[in-house]
Amino acid sequence: MSLAGTSQPSGSVPGQAGGFHRVAFTGKASEYFGIWIVNVLLTIITLGIYSAWAKVRRNRYFFGNTVLLGRAFEYHARGLQILIGRLIVLGGLIVLNVIAALVPILVLLPTIVILVALPWLVAKGLRFSARVTSYRNVRFDFVGTAGGAFKAFILGGLLAVITLGILSPLASRWVGRYIGSNLRYGGKAFDTDPRLGPLYKSWLLSLLIALVGLAIIAFLVVANLPTILAAIETPGAVTPEQQVPLITSLVAGYVVLFVTFAVAGLFYRAGVRNITWSATTFDGQHRLMSDLSRRRYTWIAVTNVIVTLITFGLMRPWAAVRMARYTWEHTGVTFAGDVGELFARIEAQGSAIGAEFMDLEGFDFGF
C-alpha cells in the first residue's frame, strides 16, 4: 500500500512539516457493500443479536479508512460489550413501558425517567465513543458531565422547540462547546467556542427554506379553501369526488413539509459543522477546519436517501461511503510546529486505557 509507513530512522515518527493537512477517506463502496450485506444477513439470521458485532465491523471500516497524515483512526469496541450495554438499556425501556401500559396514570413515567436518565446516558455514551476511538495508538477521552449534557441537549433542545427554532443556534453552540471542549487526546484538551453571529447567519438560510415550504402549504390550503369551508359549515356536503383533490393536497402538503424541513435541517447541519469544527483547537495551538459546501452536502444527503430507497437499500453502502468521503475530505487540521515532534510526545493518560469496559454504550454518538 502506498500509505504504508516509510523507512525512517528508528526512534522517531516520520518528520512532517507542520501546516495544513486534510483528512482523507479511503473507503470503497464495493468493499463496504460486502461488509454491509453480510452484517444485514447475519443480523437477520441471529434475530438481531449480531447487530452489536455488525456495528463494530461497520465502525472499524469507517474509522480505519479515515486517514490523517497517512495513519488511520481505529475503533476498539467489542461486540459483546455493545450487546450488554444495549440489553441493559432495552431491558430498562421494556420495564418502564410495561409499567406505563399497565397503570395508565403512570403513562408519562417512561418519558420522565428517560428525561432524567438521558443526560447521564448521553455523557456515558460520548465517553464510550471517545474511549473506543484511537489515533496513532492513543485513545481519545471525554470528560463531560451529565449536568453539561442536560444543558446542551435537553435544555438547549427544549429552548429550540419552544421558540420554534429561533434559539436553535444557541442550542447548537451549547452542544458544540459540550462535545468540543470536553474531548481529550493523550491528556491534552480540545477546545471550541462557536460564535453566535456565524451560527445565526447559517440559520437564516434554513429559515428561508422552511418559509418557502410553509408558503407552498399555505398555497395548498388557499386553493382548497372553498371545499374546506363547505365541509366545516355543513358536514357531509363534501362528496367523494370533492375529497380526491383534498386528500391529494393533504398528501402533497405532508411531503412538502417533510422535504423542506429535511433540506433546511441539512443546510443547517452542514453550516453548524463548518462553524464548530473551524472554531476548535487542540492543545491550544493546532486548529481544526471544516469547509463543507452546504448545497453539495444537502445534495449528497438527499440523493443518497432517494437512491437508497429506489434500489431497495442495495445502494446504501455506496451512499454511506459517498457521504463519509465528502465530509472527511472537507475536514483538516493546521498543525503548529513539527508534526513528528508533536506525536513523539503524546502518551495515553492512565484513566482512558481500558476504562471503557466500565462504560455503557448507551446511546450512539459518533465523532
Next chain:
Amino acid sequence: MASEERAIAGGDWHPAGSSRSVAARLVDRSGRLAAVPEAGGTPLAEAPADRAEISARVGSIPRRITFSDGSVFETWDNDGIDRYLAANGRGGAGLVHWLEQFRLRLVVVVLAAFVLGGAIYRFGVPLLVEVAVRVTPPVVPELMAKGTMEALDATTFSPTRLPEAKRREIADGFARIAALSPRGEAGYTLNFRDGGAIGPNAFALPDGTLVVTDQLVTLAGDDTEMIVGVLAHEIGHVELEHSLRQLYRAAGMAGLIMLIAGDVGSGVEDVLVQGGGLVALSYSRAAEAAADRRSVELMAKAGFDPAAIARFFTLLEEKLGDRSGTSMLSTHPGTPERRKEILDYARILSGQSAPDRQ
C-alpha cells in the same frame, strides 16, 4: 538467527500507550512474533505467536498486532498478515471476511438477506405477535383495562343518566350475543357512561370491559337492536384480541427498524418510520372490518337482524354527515364502504345458512 526469520509485513511499531512510532517489520522467528526496527537492531517487541493478538480483517483497513507488553505493531499489509495466519493454520482472514468480498458468491448473500428479511417481515413478525398474544397472562389485559377505565372515569366520563328500563333493554340484548361468544356472558361487563367530550361512542377494553356512552344510545333513539349490533362489533375486537395484537405489532415493527437503523442511515430510517405508520393504519382498518363481520355473525346467531350495525352507519351518514371514503391515512374504513361490506356479508351468511335448515 537471521536465517530462521521470515518477514510477514512492514509497518509501524508503537510502545504501549504512546503515539511515538518506529518504522518496523513484523517477523516470524520460529513460532515467535517479533517487531524489528526497519533500520535493524534488537527487536522492539517479541511474543509467542499465540500470545500476540491480531485484529480481525475488515476490508483493507490497517491491522493491529498487540504484544503482551501492550506495544502495538500496525500495518496496511493485510495480505501479508493473512498469508502468515493461513500458513500457521489460523484460518487466514476468517469466514466473515471471505463472505464479504466483492465476488460472485456475494449475490447469494444478497438474495439470502432479501429472502430472509422478507420472511421475517411477512411471517416472523406476525408469528412473534401470535406467540406474544398467547403467552400474555390474562392479568395483563385486566390491569390495562382497569387502569384505562379509572383514568377515563376520573377525567372524561360521568355516571350515566339513561333510564333504568332503557339500560336493562340494551343489557338483555347484549347478554344474548355475549352468551354466543366463546368467552361466554361472564367474559364481558357492559358499562354505561355519560361520554362527556368523547360524545357518541362505544369501545371495548382488552379484558372484555365494554363501554357505551349515553350519547350513542340517544343517537340510536328507539333502535336498541342497532346498539346491540355495535356492541357485537366491540365483542369482535375483544375476541380477536385486537388491542394486544396492535401493541405487539407496533413493538415488532419498531424493533425491526431499530435493528437495521445503523445500516440504513437516519434519512431512510425516517422514511421507514413514516411507512410503518401507514402499514399500522392498514392493520387498524383490517381489524375494524373483521370486527364488523363478527358483529354480523353474532347477530345472526342470536336471531337479531344480522345487518343491524349497518343501520348505525346509515345513521352516521345522515345525522353526522359522515360520507368519507377510505384513504390510506384513516384508522377506519370509510363509512359508506363499511355499510356495503356488512350488507354483503349478511346476505352471504343468510344464503349459506339457508341450506343448513333443510
